[in-house]
Amino acid sequence: xxxxxxxxxxxxxxxxxxxxxxxxxxxxxxxxxxxxxxxxxxxxxxxxxxxxxxxxxxxxxxxxxxxxxxxxxxxxxxxxxxxxxxxxxxxxxxxxxxxxxxxxxxxxxxxxxxxxxxxxxxxxxxxxxxxxxxx
Numbered sequence: 762x763x764x765x766x767x768x769x770x771x772x773x774x775x776x777x778x779x780x781x782x783x784x785x786x787x788x789x790x791x792x793x794x795x796x797x798x799x800x801x802x803x804x805x806x807x808x809x810x811x812x813x814x815x816x817x818x819x820x821x822x823x824x825x826x827x828x829x830x831x832x833x834x835x836x837x838x839x840x841x842x843x844x845x846x847x848x849x850x851x852x853x854x855x856x857x858x859x860x861x862x863x864x865x866x867x868x869x870x871x872x873x874x875x876x877x878x879x880x881x882x883x884x885x886x887x888x889x890x891x892x893x894x895x896x
Contacts, residue, residue: 768797768801770804771797771800771801771804772797774800775793775796775797775800778796779793817837817840817841817842818832818837818840818850821840821842821843821850825843825848828848829848829887830843830848830849830850830887831849831850831884831885831887831888831889832850832889833850833852833857833879833889835860836852836856836857836860836879838856838860839852839853839854839856839857839859839860840852840853841853841856841892841894844890847886847887847890848887849887849888849889849890850889850890851889851890851891851892852889852890852891852892853892853894854875854880854891854892854893854894854895855894855895857875857879857891858871858872858875861874861875879891
């Protein structure tokens with residue numbers, strides 16, 4: 762949804778509410794700009810929340826619908842972005858370790874498993890990028 766879509770949706774929503782509530786025309790003209798500004802602000806906030814709080818993989822697949830990504834099984838919640846040059850997913854190593862610990866591994870076992878079985882595996886040019894973000 763772009764800026765024009767948000768403005769159009771905002772105007773439409775405010776008009777529908779005014780129609781449902783039988784708001785007189787003179788009042789509509791006075792309060793409509795304020796209502797539209799508020800609704801637009803709320804829509805923008807919801808979009809940002811979806812982008813930053815929603816499932817990153819879903820957002821990336823939607824944004825890059827023509828690209829093919831290689832995912833690391835079980836680590837979708839550790840995705841922090843995409844390298845647009847190589848079209849490879851970027852994973853947070855600290856979040857990957859948290860996921861393994863949440864599955865019952867000790868921290869030491871999680872690091873060992875991750876290094877040997879996950880980040881240590883090269884599976885071609887689409888191998889994910891591992892961001893060591895614990896510094």
